[in-house]
Amino acid sequence: MQNRHFNFFLCFLDAGAGAEQNEWMYIEPLPAGSSTKFAFENLLVGQAIPSNFIPAIEKGFKEAANSGALIGHPVENLRVVLTDGAAHAVDSSELAFKLASIYAFRQCYAASRPVILEPVMLVELKVPTEFQGAVAGDINKRKGVIVGNDQEGDDSVITAHVPLNNMFGYSTALRSMTQGKGEFTMEYKEHLPVSHDVQTQLINTYKGNKEGE
Numbered sequence: 001m002q003n004r005h006f007n008f009f010l011c012f013l014d015a016g017a018g019a020e021q022n023e024w025m026y027i028e029p030l031p032a033g034s035s036t037k038f039a040f041e042n043l044l045v046g047q048a049i050p051s052n053f054i055p056a057i058e059k060g061f062k063e064a065a066n067s068g069a070l071i072g073h074p075v076e077n078l079r080v081v082l083t084d085g086a087a088h089a090v091d092s093s094e095l096a097f098k099l100a101s102i103y104a105f106r107q108c109y110a111a112s113r114p115v116i117l118e119p120v121m122l123v124e125l126k127v128p129t130e131f132q133g134a135v136a137g138d139i140n141k142r143k144g145v146i147v148g149n150d151q152e153g154d155d156s157v158i159t160a161h162v163p164l165n166n167m168f169g170y171s172t173a174l175r176s177m178t179q180g181k182g183e184f185t186m187e188y189k190e191h192l193p194v195s196h197d198v199q200t201q202l203i204n205t206y207k208g209n210k211e212g213e
Contacts, residue, residue, distance in 0.1 A: 055096035060101025
């Protein structure tokens, strides 16, 4: 995700009254490895937007981030920063500011080049050395990255990072490749961006499902 600044103006007309909101904001990615999934920061100076509307603005951003436009999943690892704005002295409301935040986030998010993340697992395999080549080749086919290869007696110990989505059915595959002699452990490591072709496929599938609803 890239930093994107945005100015959003929203005007509602209801029974002759105009409810006007103006928000200046930007979104940016949080530092890599941050345990915080979503952060909101208010950098307003003075009363450009009355303080009683700030919770509604934050709520709107959180609600928008809870369902990303790419595939409908929550948007994580980002900070939304409110820098300036304006309110109508009579007609502004919490609902109007909340809606302005939702619309502003969606447009800013679309322009920030977001990526889809997937869980990547730390996989450790112990297999007879005679099957090392076949097992390593299979890990590569699963888009895994081998980060270690050690020897323990007659066994090879292979350490790799593999997308979780590519590990389904692996127990059966490993038994088949090693005549039932191989074993492995797997634990979560981190989330990383999917490849461009996978992201395109996921987005198209999501759009197709939405159109079919």
